[in-house]
Amino acid sequence: MNMVVHGLFLVAILILASTKLVMGQSTPICQTKCGNVSIEFPFGLSTGCYYAGQDNFNLTCNETTNELFFFNMQVINIAHSGELRVLQSTSFTCYNSENNTNELFYNTNLVNFTLSNKNRFTAVGCNTYAFMTTFKRDRNYSTGCLSLCDSTPKENGLCSGDGCCQTSVPKRSRRFRIRSRRFDRETSVSDFNPCFYAFLVEDGMFSFSPSQDLQNLRNVTKFPIVLDWSIGEQTCLQVGNTSICGKNSECLNSTTRTGYNCKCKAGYEGNPYLLDGCQDIDECTTSSTIYRHNCSASSTCNNTMGHFLCYCPPGYNLNATNNSCMRKGRSEYYGWTRIFLATTVGFLAILLVFGCVEQKIKHRKNTELRKHFFEQNGGGMLRQRLSGAGTSNSDVKIFTEEGMKEATNGYEESRILGQGGQGTVYKGILPDNSVVAIKKARLGDSSQVEQFINEVLVLSQINHRNVVKLLGCCLETEVPLLVYEFINSGTLYDHLHGSMSNSYLTWEHRLRIAVEIAGTLAYLHSSASIPIIHRDVKTANILLDENLTAKVADFGASRLIPMDKEQLTTMVQGTLGYLDPEYYNTGLLNEKSDVYSFGVVLMELLTGQKALCFEKPQQSKHLVNYFACAMKEDRLHEVVDSQVMKENNQREIHEAARIAVECTRLMGEERPRMKEVAAQLEALGVAKTKHELSDQYNEPEVNKHLVGVEILPAQGDTGTTGYDSIKNVTRLNIEAGR
Template sequence: MNKVHGLFLVAIFIIASTKLVIGQSLRSCQTRCGNVSIEYPFGISTGCYYAVHASFNLTCNETTKELFSGKLQVINISHSGELRILKSRSYTCYNSTDLTEGTFYTTTLRNFTLSNKNRFTAVGCNTYAVMTTTIGDRSYSTGCLSLCDSTPKENGVCSGEGCCYTPVPKRRKRFRIRSRRFDGETSVSEFNPCFYAFLVEEGMFSFSPSQDLQNLRNVTEFPVVLDWSIGSRTCEQLGNTSICGQNSLCLDSTTRTGYNCKCKAGYDGNPYLPDGCQDINECTTSSSIHKHNCSGSSSCENMMGHFLCRCPSGFDLNATNNSCMRKHKPEYYGWTQILLGTTVGFLAILLVVSCVQQKIKHRKNTELRKHFFEQNGGGMLRQRLSGAGTSNVDVKIFTEEGMKEATNGYDESRILGQGGQGTVYKGILPDSSVVAIKKSRLGDSSQVEQFINEVLVLSQINHRNVVKLLGCCLETQVPLLVYEFINSGTLFDRLHGSMSDSSLTWEHRLRIAVEIAATLAYLHSSASIPIIHRDVKTANILLDENLTAKVADFGASRLIPMDKEQLTTMVQGTLGYLDPEYYNTGLLNEKSDVYSFGVVLMELLSGQKALCFEKPQQSKHLVNYFASAMKENRLHEVIDGQVMNESNQREIHEASRIAVECTRLMGEERPRMKEVAVQLEALRVTKTKQQWSDQYPELEVNEHLVGVEMLPAQGDTSTTGYDSIKNVTRLHIEDGR
């Protein structure tokens, strides 16, 4: 083994030998491979490594006692997020005129990234070396030049004469290294026939001109530092769900995304294991880093996470050097006692006054909360909950203090969104469940009874496509509503915002449209009291991790009494989605939701916003633009290019026709939501049947056995589902409680 390589391994062994805890891993798991300790989250066999990252799965060559992560040979693992590997160098060799041999390499680091502790180094006279890294579809290069016409004299200096280096940008996962000499330079070949380029950890290579220009070819590998972390989210985003064990801290990685774990001060061990960090007994440890500094006659007493220096009776501890010094009685001891007694008495009076003030303040806050509770209809809600026929109502009344703790004092970092109906915060309840807390904007006291009715009705809705209302808090000036938390953003974000991407296929969009339509049909037709949402828009459609639609934000919704078909209300809604008939007359009915849904369906089809003032006059309002394109047979101009293909043109045209019918000016000309839901579901059934036929063409002869026809949309009161006897598909719009 050469001097550079050997020096590096000796340094690694010295570092490893100073650790207090070596090889901490899961029980029954291998903790070493040759001279390398293997500690969780890394491991060799199944169940011994953190399975979220396959790169944590290591391989031990039992013959050579070498450890590998994929094709990378591992020589050291650090809890702080560093992994050291051995990496080959690139070289080219020449005779007097021609290239005789050489090599360059391209390396992919799996889930690891390069640390900025490495140096890209070139060795040779009149040579240059280039390192190319790739980020996405773009490439970046860095390199250095080395010039000399004879062997340099000074050892250990890599400043551009025979040797040069440059820092390496961190977070790179793929790179390529090569070296070349300058064309026409042949005079140096006798003492420097080869030129080298390599990555090496800073401080682990010392340039020796007399040896390295001739014999560096014998050194084939150099130590390189890689960065690693857990996951891709921050500690704040994870809350208490990180894998950091007891007595450890979660720290955001400073070199890449994700986080690392660290034992708290006074503890040592593996912070990634549940009980990996153990208390250090500073009073008995031999480590100079953690040993106590009690001196003189003071004695050390170990505590959990720290230690104390104790003095015998009659002595005080000198905090400067932690030694003991004898107590001295002051000359004016009597005056000191008087002063001390006066001070204690004064402080006691202040404490009593403060306690009285706190009690008065607490009483005022309690009375204020009671006032808000009654003002916001708390007594009425309790009366309704205790009355007959409400045994199936599942609504919880939260306290103001509980809401403050859940939102961290309504911290701005917890805000999920703001709109005309209020502000929504992310809340974490004492049982660690995550909820969405909405601070409503309630009008005058005349709306209290209506608000309580809505809370009771919405709490009974148990529809899989409606965001569940869990409860409310009435002890604040404005009521707070507590909903289930949906973590994958809104449909608006997916179509137009920062989360927009090409993964939202036509199949996804059609399914989302069916789910929204079925939900609105359920609210209009199947809820115990019909509900008109009144603010249907893509920003009020949440998506979960499976892209399942969840209708949200019922702050503007209205209950329709069973003996009425419409209500006269103050016009409320969002421009671009607002029913023009409702806007002109103030008469609200279920056809207003139909219009808004038609706009949402147009957004799904076109990928364009409902209203965009930056566009030309003819395309500012999506409804007019879409209807005009449909009428003039140029629908292809408005349909999203990521959606349409040869196999779905008929479905898209039919969905476009439904969208135009939903947005007709006169409400009586629009279909009901139940009709819309049935027609859209028919498109999905037809598509599924077509895909089945394409996959199993031999079954087409029996097509009449699985044919599908739609029930009449109006006046349909039959049970939902698929009836294999009647050969009819029925839509599940009554999936609610």
């Protein structure tokens, strides 16, 4: 009988213990500290001490070193809000004088935890690049950055690409790999930079010191990173009363991942994941300045559950404004009477005059609002510049905000034609049934206002049939609008690679499109009233109408070049794959930067391939490199689109390929001007109609300085090679990824 009683008693204890764990209550015997790190539920070190629904919460304490570990990463802090701070090892690659490599990289699996967007991916080293590949289901995604320098940088704390670079990381990543590389393995190892590093670090927890980090960063083996965690995979609404949040706490959906987290209600503090973890804060006695009461010296504080009250002694009333006590009396009565009478008289007076001034106030308010938006959107700057000399589109129409709403059907999503860095483009229908494209700027700071004004200013200088025509703008709205002619056949990118890639462009189409683009750029550089550099020439910015006529668009990044200058110093802007490497490294913008970008577009027309494609093999990722090597090795037939490679147009294709290679030469001074390019391409079309093509065409020798062509020193050459940042950039090897 006694054995039966004891057995029932044991079962009851187990049931109670199980109930507590389900409700989020750890047992009293659980270890709550490892070294100087506190361990609180849902985390724990042994069965029954951590949330049993997820094994991730099971941590390990090394009793010898007093260090807490999550798998193989040391834990330094646990936050109830859903953040876990751990130390992550660095990845590095070191080279000796014989170019032998000592490399260490990491492939990390976070299981059910994910990377926080508070982390920064960082690379340290001269002439190096680093990349981070994250694995999500059946797809890989990559991010990375470049670091360039030929001597020890001077500025401390800056990680802007000179010896050190940083970039954001994709959040919600559970498995990732980080690696570092240098551009040119043939470059001798520098004493000040023998190693290259790549690592994740919490934002603000790494300050770059060039003199130390380029040599001794290998001694720093780990950096703090932030992981996001939550309970389960369901929202608070889905789990309902079955959440593990304890009393006096509330359930909050995780903002960084699936699942939920718990938080103590206002007026309570403690561990919200325990059954009785959130305890009332006694605001009347606490020493904390955050939670302490604000009762004045004349009033008395009385603590309540989750709050406090201020009380006054008999004969006094509490002033709710400052929680002070005021004596009751006749003066108070008369004071309230005077306030009431004054309020009543004032209210009646307002009613008397309200009807007379209501319309005037409303009209003035609307006028002021429109004026405010007009000035905010750069209207004054635009009016001043358009009134200057050289403007040709003096008939730019000003549209009203109501007219724009009507034209886009309230900016309906189905009217969106495309979205980009400078804004969203809608299809609009004006009252006369004419179809237009309406660009709604994406404004966040004054520089984007400047880009908007710049686009209007640039287009006001242009009157060319192959440039998309600006019809007008609207500045009365919170964000400005530009109205263009509607081009209905998509972009050149769509026809070559995108949604319209099935549409067949013949060689005649492609040659004519190339001639039109080249002629337009030549006009911008040489014939406009003020020379204009487009600065973002790419197939996505070339529109095609129903006759496949090219229209150059998107002048938000363009720059006007004063007549007395040949180049400008600007912040580098453009699109990877089309960006002039000389401009990228010097910041000096001139017309040859557009020539380089056009050369890439011409290569796309010839090959039907993208300018930059990470999914392709290493040797063919960058079209310029791949194309130049094919020309040099007499393999042009391997890269040219088979649809346009016919017997009767091989001479034209070889000549166009030669022009494309010349446009993408390394040095800007070696590239032709756009006028020369346009004339040569136009001559190809004229020659086709007058002459029979020859059966054989000897390809001219490609200049040895072409971008992407590796120039190896002769055997035994001991001459010193100077640092060439452009060459290093073009030999960049980027791992596969998105």
